[in-house]
Amino acid sequence: MTAMSNEDRVARIREARRLIVAAMQGCDSPQIETMLRSADMELHWALWNLGEAVSLRPELDYG
Amino acid sequence: MPSAQLSVYGQGARDSLFWNKATETMPRARLDALHLHRLRALVQYAWDYSPFYRSKFDQAGLKPGDIRTLADYKTRMPLIDKSEFIALQAEQPPYGPTLALPLEFVAHHSETSGTTGVPLGIPFSTYDTVRYGESWVYGMWALGIRPGDSFYFAFGWGNFAGFWSAYWAARRLGCRVISGGGLDTRGHIQTIQRLRPTVLISTPTFALRMAAVAAEMGVDLAQSSIRYTYHAGEPGPTALPAMREQLERAWGAKAGELLGIAEIDAMAPGCPNGDGVHVNEMNVFAWSIDPKTGQEVADGEIGENIVTSYVNSAQPLLNYRTHDLVRRRAACSCGRTWTKFEGAVLGRTDFMVTVRGTNVYQTAVENLLAQVPGISMHYELVLTREGDNDVMTVRFEPDKAIAAERELWNKAAAEAAERIHRALHVRLEIKPVAPESLPRYELKTKRIIDQRPKEFRRALDR
Numbered sequence: 001m002t003a004m005s006n007e008d009r010v011a012r013i014r015e016a017r018r019l020i021v022a023a024m025q026g027c028d029s030p031q032i033e034t035m036l037r038s039a040d041m042e043l044h045w046a047l048w049n050l051g052e053a054v055s056l057r058p059e060l061d062y063g
Numbered sequence: 064m065p066s067a068q069l070s071v072y073g074q075g076a077r078d079s080l081f082w083n084k085a086t087e088t089m090p091r092a093r094l095d096a097l098h099l100h101r102l103r104a105l106v107q108y109a110w111d112y113s114p115f116y117r118s119k120f121d122q123a124g125l126k127p128g129d130i131r132t133l134a135d136y137k138t139r140m141p142l143i144d145k146s147e148f149i150a151l152q153a154e155q156p157p158y159g160p161t162l163a164l165p166l167e168f169v170a171h172h173s174e175t176s177g178t179t180g181v182p183l184g185i186p187f188s189t190y191d192t193v194r195y196g197e198s199w200v201y202g203m204w205a206l207g208i209r210p211g212d213s214f215y216f217a218f219g220w221g222n223f224a225g226f227w228s229a230y231w232a233a234r235r236l237g238c239r240v241i242s243g244g245g246l247d248t249r250g251h252i253q254t255i256q257r258l259r260p261t262v263l264i265s266t267p268t269f270a271l272r273m274a275a276v277a278a279e280m281g282v283d284l285a286q287s288s289i290r291y292t293y294h295a296g297e298p299g300p301t302a303l304p305a306m307r308e309q310l311e312r313a314w315g316a317k318a319g320e321l322l323g324i325a326e327i328d329a330m331a332p333g334c335p336n337g338d339g340v341h342v343n344e345m346n347v348f349a350w351s352i353d354p355k356t357g358q359e360v361a362d363g364e365i366g367e368n369i370v371t372s373y374v375n376s377a378q379p380l381l382n383y384r385t386h387d388l389v390r391r392r393a394a395c396s397c398g399r400t401w402t403k404f405e406g407a408v409l410g411r412t413d414f415m416v417t418v419r420g421t422n423v424y425q426t427a428v429e430n431l432l433a434q435v436p437g438i439s440m441h442y443e444l445v446l447t448r449e450g451d452n453d454v455m456t457v458r459f460e461p462d463k464a465i466a467a468e469r470e471l472w473n474k475a476a477a478e479a480a481e482r483i484h485r486a487l488h489v490r491l492e493i494k495p496v497a498p499e500s501l502p503r504y505e506l507k508t509k510r511i512i513d514q515r516p517k518e519f520r521r522a523l524d525r
Contacts, residue, residue, distance in 0.1 A: 003075070006085060041190050045197075049083055049345055051093065053100040056108050057190065057376050 010050055017043045021062060071210040071237045082204040086345050087399045094400065095133060098348050101373050102136050103127070109379050114160035115151065116379065119143070137350060137359060140382045142369065145326070148378075149181050157184050164188055164377045173224035175325040176296075176422060177488070185224050185326045186377040194374035195224075195328055196231025198343045199293075199321060202332025203236060205397075206319040208262055208291055213239035215260035215289070217251045217269060220244050224325040225296050229264045232329070238262070248276045252284070259288035263314065267292075267299035267306055268420045271451035274313035285315030293319045297417040298521055301333055301340060302407040305518035309451070322407050324387075327372045327380055331404060334397050341401040346374045349402060351391055354412045362391045367412055368404070386412040410521050414511055416446055418455050421489040425510060428491070431482050432457065437465045437475030441501050448515040456492045458501065466498045 004012075020040045027033040037058075044058040055061050070077075081087045089097075107127040109116035120126065123141050130136050151159040157172070170189040174182040187195065214233040218226050220242075233240050241260050243251045251273060255263075263270060270292050277284045292314050294300065299320035300307030310318040322331035322340045330347045331340035342349045351366030352359055360366035368385045388411060389404040414425035425444060432438050442459035457479065465471040472495035480493045502509070513520060 041193070045190075045193065049086055051086055051089060051097060053097065056101075056104050056373065057188075060108075 006050055010047065010052055013043050013046050013050075017047075017058075017061075024062075077209070080205070081398075082201045083345075087201065087341075087401060089344075089400055091393070091400055094344050098344070099133055099136075102133070102348060102371065103130050105371065105373060105379065105381065106130050106136070106140070108376070109163065109381060113163035113379055115148075116163075116381065118160070136371075136382075142357070142382050142384050143380065144384045145175075145183055148326075149183050152184050153181070158186055158378060161378050162186060163379050169377055171227065172222065173227055173325070174222040176223055176225070182222075183326050185375075187224075187375070188377045191375055191377055192228075192231050193235065194346060195228045196233075196235045198323075198329035198332065198346050198374075199229060199232030200236050200332075201341075201343060202319055202321050203232065203262075203291075203293060205332070205335040206291055206293070206317055208236065208238065208293075210237035212262050212291070213241055213258075213260040214262045214264055215241045215243060215251075215255055215258070217243045217263060217265040217273065225323055225329075228323065228329050229293075229295070233264075248273055249280065252277045252280060252282055255284075255287055255289065256282065261288055261290045263289045263292040263316070265292070265294065266296045266417075266420050267294040267310060267318075267320070268297060268417060268452060270294065270310055271306075271313060272420070275451060284313060287314070289314050289316050291319065292316050293321075295321050295323045295329065297420070297422055298408065301337060302409075302521055303519060305516075307337065320407065322387075322404065324370065324385055326375075326378070327370055327383065327385075328374060330370060330372075331407070334395060334399070334403060336395070336397050339392070339395075339403045339405045340407050341395070341397075341399045341403050344401045347372050351389060354386075354388075362393050365390050365409060368408075388412060406521075408521065416453050416455055418453050418489050418491065421487065423455060423487060423489055423491075427487055428455070428457065428483060429510065431486055432459065432479055435475055435479045435482060437461055437471055438479060439463075439498075441503075442510070443501060443512050444510055445512045446515050448519050453515060453519070454492075456494060458494050458496050460498050460501055461495055463498075 017040055020036050024033060024036045040058050044054060047054045110120055110127045119141050125139055129139060148161050151161055168188045169186040171187040171192055173185040220226055241258050243254055274284050292310055300310055300318040301320040307318050319333045321329050321333050323329040328346050331342045333340050348371040350359060350369050352369055354367040365388055368387045368389045370383050370385055372380045387408045389408060392403040392405050395403045415422050432442060439460045439462035442457060445456045445458060447454045461472045476493040476495050484490050
């Protein structure tokens with residue numbers, strides 16, 4: 001397996017965040033929303049630690 | 064045959080010498096560009112969500128858009144001191160206007176150790192705890208600690224952020240957690256023998272205390288399962304090479320250390336070279352000033368560490384005065400580009416010494432002495448070293464009102480000892496001496512008489 005570039009990794013993480021935020025829309029289960037928020041928090045933190053200029057907290061991106 | 068190999072990390076991550084090489088070795092220009100972006104976002108966040116900072120900005124005539132460069136931030140953003148936060152929290156407990164998130168986000172209440180007088184309340188969101196724990200991990204990984212290692216926490220937990228953040232780190236790293244909460248020193252030693260952890264987390268002086276008690280029990284901890292000791296909270300193996308030698312001999316283990324500040328972050332993990340700590344520039348922005356003039360000092364010069372945290376979203380800290388004196392270095396042979404503090408913390412703008420594991424500040428002791436009837440302004444704080452511990456003895460002259468009544472001297476001493484114990488949780492020996500017997504000084508009174516061996520003093524206190 002060839003190593004992925006950081007640019008590709010960042011793009012995939014951004015896409016994963018987009019999908020997670022979409023899955024949160026209208027969620028009526030606090031359990032599932034907790035899990036999605038937790039996953040998005042980790043992805044936000046991954047972007048931060050890949051040196052990306054992201055917001056201070058993931059919730060600030062939810063609009 | 065199992066269908067999948069179970070492993071915490073893939074081979075590439077497992078083989079890495081760095082927890083995150085990309086950021087730990089990031090070129091300075093890119094780090095600074097990120098700092099600028101993040102500082103501007105943080106200033107906007109503080110303006111939007113923190114009543115405390117909104118008021119500060121208004122007083123300074125500052126708007127978020129005014130910060131266009133790092134120099135703008137350093138020169139225009141007001142310096143913040145812990146005493147302001149403590150006063151506001153006392154007025155409006157628990158956090159007053161320092162809180163910048165709705166209370167439903169606060170997942171963990173923690174506190175500073177209270178050794179400067181009154182503990183500061185620290186609210187953490189869940190995200191804040193993850194990021195705080197992460198800061199420990201850089202140094203642990205560099206030391207060689209990996210999943211499969213098991214951590215022994217040799218302390219009662221209480222509300223002290225330092226202890227809890229070490230736990231968050233162990234969870235982040237994926238190591239087994241063994242709590243020593245509630246045990247006495249002998250109990251810790253017996254538990255280590257029984258459960259065979261590989262990493263000891265404690266203050267450095269307590270690690271030495273454990274080794275001394277173990278020797279009394281006929282146990283040689285150098286033969287124990289512990290392979291790493293990792294420390295914070297007081298000058299340890301990085302600040303004091305003599306301490307490293309003692310720790311590593313007593314435990315037969317590699318000793319590591321980080322510089323943490325309870326209300327901020329485990330902000331500077333130890334350098335693998337063992338001669339300093341590196342500022343975690345993903346979590347904080349740090350620069351240094353001359354504490355007398357407030358002017359920035361250049362790399363290589365000693366100055367007070369001023370810290371801004373990106374990861375305390377519940378209680379933001381911007382341009383926060385730490386009162387720690389550090390010497391910054393831009394480069395390090397270990398490969399990290401993160402700013403290095405050579406020798407960790409070299410001293411305090413307000414003198415601090417660690418007595419039986421408790422940080423005792425000169426200013427806190429002096430403040431308490433001043434409240435005791437019968438104790439004059441002629442006193443000195445004598446530091447000695449007994450076994451593995453620093454010892455502080457207060458020698459005071461009785462004031463004129465009781466100078467002729469010797470029995471009242473001891474009463475004043477007992478009251479001072481009690482007040483100090485109540486406020487600082489440490490017992491100091493308080494000795495009255497004859498009136499007019501202590502030296503007088505023309506200029507600044509010399510309060511600290513440091514009789515400890517040089518190798519047990521921080522660089523600037525030698």
